[in-house]
Amino acid sequence: MPRPPTPLGLQAFRQTILSGSATEAAAALGRTQPAISRLLKDLETDVGFALFDRVKGRLIPTLEGRLFFDELQRSFMGFERIATVAAEIRQGRRGTLRVAAMPSVAASFLPRALANFAQTSPETALELLIYSSPQIARMVQAQECDLGIIEGLFVPPALSVLRRHALRGAVLAPRGSPLACKREVTPRDLHGQPFVALSPARSSLGGQLAALMLREGIEPRITVQTHLTAAVSAFVLQGMGVGVADEQTALMHIEHGGVARPFNAPIAMQIHLVRAIGLPPAGALRSLIAQCDEAVTAHKLS
Numbered sequence: 001m002p003r004p005p006t007p008l009g010l011q012a013f014r015q016t017i018l019s020g021s022a023t024e025a026a027a028a029l030g031r032t033q034p035a036i037s038r039l040l041k042d043l044e045t046d047v048g049f050a051l052f053d054r055v056k057g058r059l060i061p062t063l064e065g066r067l068f069f070d071e072l073q074r075s076f077m078g079f080e081r082i083a084t085v086a087a088e089i090r091q092g093r094r095g096t097l098r099v100a101a102m103p104s105v106a107a108s109f110l111p112r113a114l115a116n117f118a119q120t121s122p123e124t125a126l127e128l129l130i131y132s133s134p135q136i137a138r139m140v141q142a143q144e145c146d147l148g149i150i151e152g153l154f155v156p157p158a159l160s161v162l163r164r165h166a167l168r169g170a171v172l173a174p175r176g177s178p179l180a181c182k183r184e185v186t187p188r189d190l191h192g193q194p195f196v197a198l199s200p201a202r203s204s205l206g207g208q209l210a211a212l213m214l215r216e217g218i219e220p221r222i223t224v225q226t227h228l229t230a231a232v233s234a235f236v237l238q239g240m241g242v243g244v245a246d247e248q249t250a251l252m253h254i255e256h257g258g259v260a261r262p263f264n265a266p267i268a269m270q271i272h273l274v275r276a277i278g279l280p281p282a283g284a285l286r287s288l289i290a291q292c293d294e295a296v297t298a299h300k301l302s
Contacts, residue, residue, distance in 0.1 A: 009043035096125040100136040101149040104229040108248035113295040163273040169263035170250035180259040194241030195220030202227035208267040247301040
């Protein structure tokens with residue numbers, strides 16, 4: 001009959017996966033390689049299935065081993081979080097706010113908001129996690145973060161929306177582009193232009209833009225496609241064409257030496273600040289949300 005796994009066995013298994021070998025795991029845990037091998041064998045007996053395939057002296061995780069590792073990682077993250085909280089209590093801090101944000105937000109207005117919050121609330125630590133919007137939604141539901149910032153036209157019903165922001169579309173261009181002479185750019189101006197496209201399948205802004213161009217018969221010459229607005233800016237700066245992103249990314253694009261103009265089209269990136277339903281924001285979190293509001297509204301593309 002399978003027995004409960006031992007803490008040492010779980011540590012040996014986790015470290016073997018993370019380091020790639022029992023030898024490296026032994027060095028990390030201060031044990032011998034035969035001791036780690038015994039712990040792994042005992043753990044397989046305890047759980048009742050093979051964790052590794054032994055191939056030419058190498059340990060290759062089985063499918064069951066991978067599934068077990070994924071669950072184990074979540075548990076260890078919880079233990080590491082407890083250690084962090086204990087350290088904060090020793091240091092007299094009031095805790096850590098964990099913010100999970102999509103990449104475009106993490107690269108645009110969020111650093112400014114977090115920096116302002118840190119100045120006004122030095123007793124509260126911050127942790128920024130960067131994931132895709134679907135991953136963040138799952139993390140918020142599981143209460144693995146205090147605040148999620150996601151993109152999309154729709155929000156899962158299990159989430160409570162604390163703020164909504166519509167970031168207008170903007171056209172990004174390199175210096176010297178003919179579009180830089182315009183006060184604003186229309187969709188028609190993009191026809192035939194070398195174009196860095198946002199993926200319509202993986203970006204709500206890209207989906208809106210693709211639908212608009214199809215509807216109006218506009219066909220730019222797509223040179224590359226990406227789902228990240230920051231990558232659109234980077235490709236444009238490298239001379240691969242012009243692109244469309246949100247106005248916060250446009251401001252970052254200007255800071256890096258590019259040109260950005262308002263896009264005269266009915267598209268916008270919808271940003272939602274979300275939390276698990278039934279968890280009202282506490283004082284520190286309300287302050288952080290206010291800093292996000294300020295960062296979005298005070299810095300817009302004119």
